[in-house]
Amino acid sequence: MHRGHQKVIKSAVRFAKKIGVASLAITFDPHPQQMIVPERGLRLLTTLREREALFCQLGVDGVVVIKFNKRLQKLSYEGFVKKYLVGKLGVRRVFVGFDYAFGKGREGDVSHLKKLGKNYGFEVKVVPPVSADHHAIKSRMIREFISSGKFSKALRLLGHPYQIAGRVIKGSGRGREMGFPTANLKVDPHKLVPAQGVYVGKALGKKCVINIGARPTFGTDFTTVEFHLLNFSRDIRGKILKGVLTKRLRDELQFSDVEELKKQIRKDIARAKAL
16 A cells, blocks of 8 residues: 555545545455465565555545455456456446556456456546656565665655554563563564564554564564553553554664663653654
């Protein structure tokens, strides 16, 4: 759901309002790449729930979620248009990006869609790309920036804060012992977790300092996602916590002792409050 996708959706919403019809966003679950090339281990920038929320924020009237399975994978591009766009939805106009491809083996492209539109009575609007640094914005670029810690660049291409959510689970309790209790999130295994480090964000209407990492000061070797909500004391264990990350403060560091770590956490909180 980067700025290029948003441009396509906003164009569709404006047109639908103009002619008095419903605007619908079509998405797939699971992501086609997860089934076609599972060995790539694709990590999602937005889960299905996050995508649905973003669609609604952009003003669509509904979201159509199509189950991606082996049968759909084998469906030709014309078969997809006949079954879904024409048969189920009765579309008047279809809005797509400049590099849209669909159908078995991605054999269908914009030119095929336009020809089918003439045959089945709908129009096709191709939305030009949104560029940044002289390149069309692509999800692949954003994944690379998020994974390598270039978080501000990723947000500039996304056009919205980075969402992350999960069920709050029992942690080690070290944050509470130090005076900085955290909500430990069990994140969707398919979600792209940003590079290890300390971030600023928001959850439950509160500013947060978020630590993503292995807590090297304590000698652990697995990545955790921990939200420290400022001025918050409720017990939310077992609940789903939805948060957004808005800025990366620093890399994860290893400290010589716990007191040094506490000093740094206080600095991180002060910076978060000042933002």
